[in-house]
Amino acid sequence: MNIHEYQAKKLLAQFGAPVSKGEPVLALADIDKAIAALPGPVYVVKSQIHAGGRGKGKFKELGQDAKGGVRVSFSADEAKANAEEMFGKTLVTQQTGPAGKQVNRLYIEDGADIETELYLSILVDRETSQVSFVASTEGGMDIEAVAHDTPEKIHTIGIDALTGITADDVAKLNTAFELTGDAAKDGETLFPILYNAFVESDMSLLEINPLVTLKDGHLKVLDAKVSFDGNAMFRHPEIAELRDETEEDEKEIEASRHDLAYIALDGDIGCMVNGAGLAMATMDIIKLYGAEPANFLDVGGGATTEKVTAAFKIITSDPNVKGILVNIFGGIMRCDVIAEGVVQAIKEVGLEVPLVVRLEGTKVKEGKDIINNSGLNVIAADDLDDAAQKIVKAVKG
Amino acid sequence: MAILVGEQTRVLCQGITGRQGSFHVQRAIDKGTRVVAGVVPGKGGHTHLGVPVFDSVAEAVAATQANASMVFVPPPAAADAIVESIQANMAVITCVTERIPMIDMVRVKRALRHSQTKLIGPNSIGVFTPGECRMGVMPLDIATPGCIGLMSRAGTLSYEAIAQTTAQGLGQSTCVGIGADIIRGIDFVDCLKLFADDDKTRGVVMLGEVGGGAEEEAAQYLKENPYPKPVVAYIAGQFAPPGRRMGHAGAIVMPGSGTARAKINRLMSAGVHIADSPMTIGSTMAEVLI
Numbered sequence: 270m271n272i273h274e275y276q277a278k279k280l281l282a283q284f285g286a287p288v289s290k291g292e293p294v295l296a297l298a299d300i301d302k303a304i305a306a307l308p309g310p311v312y313v314v315k316s317q318i319h320a321g322g323r324g325k326g327k328f329k330e331l332g333q334d335a336k337g338g339v340r341v342s343f344s345a346d347e348a349k350a351n352a353e354e355m356f357g358k359t360l361v362t363q364q365t366g367p368a369g370k371q372v373n374r375l376y377i378e379d380g381a382d383i384e385t386e387l388y389l390s391i392l393v394d395r396e397t398s399q400v401s402f403v404a405s406t407e408g409g410m411d412i413e414a415v416a417h418d419t420p421e422k423i424h425t426i427g428i429d430a431l432t433g434i435t436a437d438d439v440a441k442l443n444t445a446f447e448l449t450g451d452a453a454k455d456g457e458t459l460f461p462i463l464y465n466a467f468v469e470s471d472m473s474l475l476e477i478n479p480l481v482t483l484k485d486g487h488l489k490v491l492d493a494k495v496s497f498d499g500n501a502m503f504r505h506p507e508i509a510e511l512r513d514e515t516e517e518d519e520k521e522i523e524a525s526r527h528d529l530a531y532i533a534l535d536g537d538i539g540c541m542v543n544g545a546g547l548a549m550a551t552m553d554i555i556k557l558y559g560a561e562p563a564n565f566l567d568v569g570g571g572a573t574t575e576k577v578t579a580a581f582k583i584i585t586s587d588p589n590v591k592g593i594l595v596n597i598f599g600g601i602m603r604c605d606v607i608a609e610g611v612v613q614a615i616k617e618v619g620l621e622v623p624l625v626v627r628l629e630g631t632k633v634k635e636g637k638d639i640i641n642n643s644g645l646n647v648i649a650a651d652d653l654d655d656a657a658q659k660i661v662k663a664v665k666g
Numbered sequence: 667m668a669i670l671v672g673e674q675t676r677v678l679c680q681g682i683t684g685r686q687g688s689f690h691v692q693r694a695i696d697k698g699t700r701v702v703a704g705v706v707p708g709k710g711g712h713t714h715l716g717v718p719v720f721d722s723v724a725e726a727v728a729a730t731q732a733n734a735s736m737v738f739v740p741p742p743a744a745a746d747a748i749v750e751s752i753q754a755n756m757a758v759i760t761c762v763t764e765r766i767p768m769i770d771m772v773r774v775k776r777a778l779r780h781s782q783t784k785l786i787g788p789n790s791i792g793v794f795t796p797g798e799c800r801m802g803v804m805p806l807d808i809a810t811p812g813c814i815g816l817m818s819r820a821g822t823l824s825y826e827a828i829a830q831t832t833a834q835g836l837g838q839s840t841c842v843g844i845g846a847d848i849i850r851g852i853d854f855v856d857c858l859k860l861f862a863d864d865d866k867t868r869g870v871v872m873l874g875e876v877g878g879g880a881e882e883e884a885a886q887y888l889k890e891n892p893y894p895k896p897v898v899a900y901i902a903g904q905f906a907p908p909g910r911r912m913g914h915a916g917a918i919v920m921p922g923s924g925t926a927r928a929k930i931n932r933l934m935s936a937g938v939h940i941a942d943s944p945m946t947i948g949s950t951m952a953e954v955l956i
Contacts, residue, residue: 343667400769504767545821545914553904554944556905556944600791601686652945653944
């Protein structure tokens with residue numbers, strides 16, 4: 270789960286991290302109040318969307334010459350003009366794709382006197398299974414490009430889960446960032462704060478790009494991108510509330526409400542499968558027979574009739590879907606439950622496209638009987654190969 | 667004996683009185699698995715499904731000499747349950763639980779360091795030596811004792827491969843679901859090493875998917891170490907769009923790595939036979955074994 274920069278900074282500030290004073294703007298009418306609450310004379314107006322590359326991004330509705338999604342403003346009037354121009358527009362960045370994202374929230378921040386820009390992130394390193402800091406003196410840049418061009422400038426420091434972050438780890442970080450004096454002293458406080466924030470809030474990624482040293486020699490968190498481990502949100506209800514659903518695909522939100530894993534794709538064959546691996550395999554085989562899947566949908570191991578009905582509705586609500594393939598290998602999941610869900614869903618929403626159902630495993634006979642006795646126009650398949658060929662043929666003719 | 671578990675395995679189940687625990691323990695017992703104990707804090711002294719229940723793993727081990735634990739504990743308490751079994755020196759632990767917080771698994775992995783325990787999972791279908799011992803949730807009736815070692819990140823896709831190798835008359839030595847999470851216990855390379863030394867195993871099926879680096883690591887291992895048995899692999903997710911998590915926590919293509927194509931190429935260059943379709947896993951293995 271991702272949150273906005275202003276939310277991330279508020280959270281980090283609660284742990285004691287130094288961030289600039291700032292005010293979120295959730296409606297046009299908030300702009301004056303936000304600017305008045307800041308000392309000036311320099312203001313930074315920042316688009317709040319769940320995508321990087323905002324500074325270099327372009328607004329669709331404005332000309333190519335217009336400024337990007339992060340604007341430094343040197344007076345209250347300029348800040349206001351920028352905020353009003355940006356609010357509600359569609360920002361296209363390297364990470365949003367060509368459709369861009371509508372800017373429904375802004376963050377107006379006090380300007381900072383920057384001396385140097387650093388890169389810091391914390392993540393769980395898959396190879397070592399440790400929480401690790403990634404540190405680089407090359408802040409404010411695309412870190413993947415830095416890693417590619419100058420890998421020696423990226424330092425990874427793993428933290429032992431038993432001890433937590435130690436003085437030795439902090440010293441390594443200060444060395445990696447080439448920090449001295451006040452900044453190094455700030456680091457001794459800041460790095461443990463960030464580690465604790467990461468672990469205690471169950472983050473999956475904390476990226477500060479840039480972390481800056483100021484002209485006065487101190488450290489400041491200038492940008493913050495935070496993602497949380499969705500599996501741990503049960504113990505952080507206050508963080509779960511920060512979710513901004515306008516940032517997500519409507520069908521995907523509906524799916525997550527029913528505890529379904531769904532991803533919209535560009536093809537025309539809707540898929541409903543139990544198990545993520547088998548779902549991917551099902552899509553592979555559709556491709557093998559020359560068609561394209563419209564979605565990835567895993568109904569999971571413990572699906573109920575209601576869940577299957579919800580899944581079916583989500584698939585049929587996609588106007589691109591010209592045929593549906595249901596592929597179930599029952600283990601924990603029973604085929605009769607799936608069959609009942611499919612029949613129930615068709616009764617509720619109708620069926621205007623060909624439907625191929627392949628059932629195998631636990632309670633397969635009962636499941637097939639339910640489908641066959643439903644009187645619905647369903648094409649039965651013997652195995653996955655057969656099912657894929659039948660649905661591709663039904664859609665392509 | 668196949669690998670990891672067999673007739674000699676004495677299984678205890680953490681969370682035996684839960685719905686899932688009860689269901690799968692009963693089925694395992696019905697098919698001959700030696701389930702010797704259950705562990706549920708606060709329910710020690712009871713008997714469930716004819717199995718004595720204890721308050722802690724240590725007590726259960728002292729009383730029953732259990733040497734393997736299957737964990738059927740919900741996400742909030744699952745990591746602590748695994749750590750308890752690691753501290754009790756279980757030889758094998760399987761964890762079916764899905765959605766364990768990642769930071770909890772970091773703690774589990776720390777506890778595994780310097781231990782002899784082999785953790786299978788989490789988010790795993792478990793381990794199954796047909797005819798001898800099943801820990802986890804694999805369906806029993808599609809498997810048959812035989813010569814194929816199977817290792818998989820997926821669940822139901824494994825059933826597909828098990829059914830195919832059964833249909834080909836090959837059967838399975840041991841099936842291992844290494845789990846679909848990013849941070850997990852044993853990996854493909856660990857399984858390859860075990861299968862290499864196992865007399866019963868004549869060939870190995872690997873079911874991989876997009877994301878992570880387990881398939882690449884396996885390819886590297888096979889390249890550097892002459893492997894005594896044929897390996898057939900199927901990699902799911904050839905269409906997967908980058909940056910999207912394909913259901914499984916670990917199934918995400920990150921910029922520059924983890925694509926199915928890259929994994930397939932690496933495996934092919936290491937001499938692995940690739941099944942292009944999920945429906946040709948069994949037949950591909952049958953062909954290379956002739």
